Structures are given as C-alpha cells and as structure tokens.
Amino acid sequence: MTTVADAARRRRSRSKVDDVAPSREQLLDAVQAAATVADHSSLRPWRLVEFRGDDRRLIGRSIAAAEGADHKGVEKLEQKSLRAPLVLAVVLSPVESRKVPTWEQESVASGVAHLLSLVLDDEGWGVMWRTGLSTRAEAVREAHGLRAGEELLGWLYVGGVDPERDAKPRKLVDAEQFVSTPPRP
Template identity: 75%
Template structure:
C-alpha cells in the first residue's frame, strides 16, 4: 500500500484530544501541503481562521445566539468550543467565474479541509471536523467575520492524540462495490 493510501486507511476522527497543538509554523506547513488539492483555474477559493485560547469562544457564543440558547445551555455550547486547543474555521470564499461555478469552488474548500485533516493526522495530531445545523446561521457567519458570498463549512478541532484512547481500533470497511458503478447502457 502506498504512503498516501496507508495514511488514509489510518486516519481517524479524534473527538478527544490533549492540550498540545501544532504551533503556527507547523500549521502553515500543513496548510501548504493541503493546498495542493485539485483547484480548477487555481482560484484558491478558501481560507482558514486560526482560533486559539479565548478566541475559540466565538464559536460557542455564536452557536448559542443562532440557536436561541440561554443560561446553562449557552454555557454548554461555549464549553464545547474549548474541546481542542486549536480550532480552524474552514471557509469557502468563492470568486465570480464564468469557468468555475460556486459549487465547484466550495468543493475545493472542502477538499482542502479534508486533505488538511489527513496531513495533520499523518503528522500525529488528533483532528475532528465538526459541523452542525447552525454552521451557516447569520450569527455564526458574522461572528467569524465572513463577507459577501463566503460560507463556513465547519471547524477542524486539532490537538494532541490522547495515548489512553484506542487509536488502532480497526475501522469499519466500506463495500466499495456498492459505491462504484459503470455508466448505464441501454
């Protein structure tokens, strides 16, 4: 199995991480690697927002505002945003184009996020992509400073791998034959 195939087979979503995280320079190197994703016309229709420390609270507060949560429920949402020492907001940032439709540009942003999660996992970090029903709510978009046609695709929660967790548990295998077909013929 090639190195890329092996890394993909090993990748896990890690919901529990330690307080360690890649520093800014390590993160830049990982983003540079992930930026090699297929990108029609090299538009780079994406950006990432690095959230550390109390900046992470913007997530929980904006989700609470979007959901109408108050009191203890709002506090729970705030605490969820602190589950990892580094959170990256993944933003689709499309540009007008006659050649590349918006949906394709959003796919590029999604591809960068997925490839970044694979790169970080391969480097030994724990990563989980989190989303939710309020990801694209106006309150959440505004709290992240999104402009124009930008859309939040979710957040990558990143931290150290917890050595007490069973990281080597086999993943459920996908029956690829159920998802791969030939073009129907008349």
C-alpha cells in the first residue's frame, strides 16, 4: 500500500506532458480530495479556473498584453499556454474574517494548489505549478475573471506523463538541515 509520504517523495514537477488530461469528473474528484487541506474556520478562500482547448490561449494573450508584447511575443506566449491540455488557475478568494487574516487564507489557497498537484501526480498525471510577475497584472486579472480582492497565485499545468521519462529517483533534501529546536535561554 502506498502512503501519503511515499506519494510526496515521488512527486515531481513535470514541465513536459502529453495531450491527455484528466476528465472533468477526475478533476472534481481530485479537487475534492485537495480541499481537505487545513482551513481555519473552513472559509474556503480559494477557487480554480479551468482552461481547456482554445481557452488556454487567453492566458498567453493576457500575459502578452500585460508585458506589452509585439505580435511575435503574443504568439510565443500563446504557445506557452498550450504546453498542457489542462491549465488550472489558482485564485486566492479571501473571505472577510475577524479571526483569519488574509495571509493565512493565502496559505490555505496555496495548500490546496500543492495538495491538488500531489493528488494529481499520485493519480499518474504530470503537473507543473507556474507563476510569474504577470499574475498580478490587470490584463491577466480580467482574462481570468477575478473579482475585487482576489489574486492569482499561478497556474497548474496538467497532462499525461510517460513513466519512462521519470525513471531516475527524485533527489530528497537532508531534513536535518531544515528542522531545529527553539533557542534555549
């Protein structure tokens, strides 16, 4: 039986995927699993925007508009947005709360994105979380239909993988270097 720790150790970002993507039903099942992330007051301060087919071109066009790209630049950025058959925009959608500050809600949205990438990876899909300076640009906000107060955290590019490509084991960190105890007086 595979454990969550096994899945986490195996997970890797996959910049190259094929043209097969999870169905809508498979995606919704994965999102349901990812939504179990710790969420103070169960605010659910996040949402995803699903891009498939030609809708993915909106991402490239909006980034090109934000960067003031010329015609060649627009084409190049449109092509980049087609690198995976499914692109999920991860949106922080904060909720008014006296108890839960926005930074904590952003952590929840990031946690959902990461857990979703882990779930999809464990189900055999390739996932790459991409970000960039243009995530906060007005043209990009409009193309994603962001509402007042919402912020784009990036995109999960999702597609099929060739298991032969990732035959070498993932390099793990030396955990001892990242865990400490509090200072003693």
